[in-house]
Amino acid sequence: xxxxxxSPYFFFGMLIASLLTAGIIGILAVSxxxxxxxxxxxxxxxxxxxxxxxxxxxxxxxxxxxxxGVYFLGYGFSWxxxxxxxxxxFMILQWLLSPYMxxxxxxxxxxxxxxxxxxxxxxxxxxxxxLKSIPKAVIAEVPxxxxxxxxxxxxxxxxxxxxxxxQLFPKEEIEAVVGHELGHLKHRxxxxxxxxxxxxxxxxxxxxxxxxxxxxAGDSRERGGGAMFYVLIGAxxxxxxxxxxxxxxxxxxxxxxxxxxxSAKLTGNPRMLQRALxxxxxxxxxxxxxxxxxxxxxxxxxxxxxxxxxSGGMAYENIDYWFPYSKKPYIPxxxxxxxxxxxxxxxxxxxxxxLFSTHPSTPKRLRFLENLRNKVPY
Numbered sequence: 001x002x003x004x005x006x007s008p009y010f011f012f013g014m015l016i017a018s019l020l021t022a023g024i025i026g027i028l029a030v031s032x033x034x035x036x037x038x039x040x041x042x043x044x045x046x047x048x049x050x051x052x053x054x055x056x057x058x059x060x061x062x063x064x065x066x067x068x069g070v071y072f073l074g075y076g077f078s079w080x081x082x083x084x085x086x087x088x089x090f091m092i093l094q095w096l097l098s099p100y101m102x103x104x105x106x107x108x109x110x111x112x113x114x115x116x117x118x119x120x121x122x123x124x125x126x127x128x129x130x131l132k133s134i135p136k137a138v139i140a141e142v143p144x145x146x147x148x149x150x151x152x153x154x155x156x157x158x159x160x161x162x163x164x165x166x167q168l169f170p171k172e173e174i175e176a177v178v179g180h181e182l183g184h185l186k187h188r189x190x191x192x193x194x195x196x197x198x199x200x201x202x203x204x205x206x207x208x209x210x211x212x213x214x215x216x217a218g219d220s221r222e223r224g225g226g227a228m229f230y231v232l233i234g235a236x237x238x239x240x241x242x243x244x245x246x247x248x249x250x251x252x253x254x255x256x257x258x259x260x261x262x263s264a265k266l267t268g269n270p271r272m273l274q275r276a277l278x279x280x281x282x283x284x285x286x287x288x289x290x291x292x293x294x295x296x297x298x299x300x301x302x303x304x305x306x307x308x309x310x311s312g313g314m315a316y317e318n319i320d321y322w323f324p325y326s327k328k329p330y331i332p333x334x335x336x337x338x339x340x341x342x343x344x345x346x347x348x349x350x351x352x353x354x355l356f357s358t359h360p361s362t363p364k365r366l367r368f369l370e371n372l373r374n375k376v377p378y
Contacts, residue, residue, distance in 0.1 A: 039360065039368035040257055050254045054196055057247045061199030064240055068206070068233065083209065084202040091201065095194055099155035106140035108160050115139065118166070122159050122178055129182050129266050135159050145169060145283060149181035150190065157185050169279060176263050176272035183262025189255050197248045204241025210234025252358040257368055270369040271341075277369075278341045281362045341366060 040046035069080050102108065111118045122137035135149070135157035145164035151157030159181045165174060184190070211234040264270035345366035354361050360368075 039364045039371070040254075041371065043261060046254060046257055046261070050251065050258070053247055053251045053254065057196055057244060057251065058199065060247075061203060061244060064203060064237070065199065065206075068237065080206060083206050084199070087202040087205055088198055091194055091198060095190065096152045096154050099150050099152055099158065102150050102160075103138070103158075106142055106160065106162075108138040108140045108158070111137060111139050115166070118161060121175060122182075125175065125178055125266060126182055126185075129179075129186055129262070131182065131186055133157055135182070135185055137161070139163060139166065144287075145280060147177045147181050149184045151185065152190075159185070168283070169276060172269075172272050173276035173279065176267050176269070176276050179263030179266040180259045180273060182266065183259035184255070186262060187255065187258055189259070193248070193252060193255070196251055197245075200241055200244035200248055203237050203244060207234045207237030207239075207241055211238060246355060249356065249358050253354075253360045256359050257365070260365055260369060261372070264369060264372045270372040274341045274345075274366050274369045274373075275337045277362050277365055278337060278344050279335070281344055282335060282340055345370060 040049060065080070065084065118139070119137040123134055126134045133156070135151065136159075138158050138160050140148075140160045140162045142162040143164045144162060145168050146162045147165055148160050149158065150160065159178060161174065161178070165177065169177075210230045213230045213234065260273060263273045267273070345363055347363045349361040349363055359365075
């Protein structure tokens with residue numbers, strides 16, 4: 001009520017945006033099984049899906065921004081294009097500087113002398129993969145088993161292996177995980193995802209700015225009609241930005257399959273990555289609190305994004321997330337890992353939750369790798 005009294009336009013704009021978003025989520029909940037497909041059946045199909053998703057995202061975003069710009073240019077709102085540029089600068093700066101922040105948060109450092117085999121493994125596999133720039137191997141002091149690749153033109157490229165993965169997994173499975181991360185670097189996934197998410201992010205922020213205009217306009221009668229118009233457009237853009245994020249996360253999931261393919265091709269044994277994914281799943285399921293060890297800011301970097309939140313596919317986070325190295329996960333004993341692969345592969349998981357995730361569900365990734373094992377033409 002207080003918000004309505006202070007700024008009725010902003011109140012109505014947020015109400016409209018909330019109702020539209022709630023309606024969209026309701027529709028997605030009902031039709032998620034039809035929207036979310038199974039794993040790609042061929043490399044050609046995977047590449048086609050990536051290309052179509054990228055084109056639809058780009059053309060849809062640029063068309064919407066152009067349409068809004070045409071309307072607003074008559075009112076002198078050329079700052080729309082300035083906003084797109086500003087978002088681009090912010091995202092590029094974040095990309096360039098993120099390696100330094102990631103290394104600090106995860107206490108990532110070069111392997112100790114007795115762990116030199118890790119650096120040797122990453123270097124050899126990177127050369128075998130044909131990477132022009134050999135990434136540095138670092139150990140992230142995190143008990144939760146996982147791995148991620150990161151880098152930028154000014155900081156260089158890195159493959160990070162958590163202490164948990166190093167201590168708990170067989171060497172062959174670690175190699176398979178490293179092959180996946182090298183795939184991200186070879187395919188330039190960080191830069192690619194940055195590019196494809198630029199315009200949707202700009203649409204979202206433009207929507208927020210126009211909603212803020214309703215707040216600034218207050219209950220001024222002189223600007224009332226114009227303010228309400230901007231607020232309505234802002235609400236539409238806000239929701240459109242939300243919708244475009246589903247395309248971005250879908251594209252991200254496709255890139256994960258592509259990295260899985262790279263690992264299978266590089267190691268020559270898809271079964272090793274299947275075992276690693278199954279082992280990760282079992283450990284995470286046996287340790288519900290292990291999600292506290294994963295920093296939300298770098299969730300998209302992890303090979304397994306196991307805990308899905310409703311805020312856009314990030315890993316689950318609570319107040320303990322600033323201490324990602326505080327808990328040691330419990331390890332299930334007496335595991336027949338190949339039996340675990342078969343059981344997990346045949347699970348049916350929530351298609352609705354996958355819509356919000358940057359990673360495919362583990363069962364789908366296992367089935368994708370199973371196709372490779374069975375020598376389905378790729």
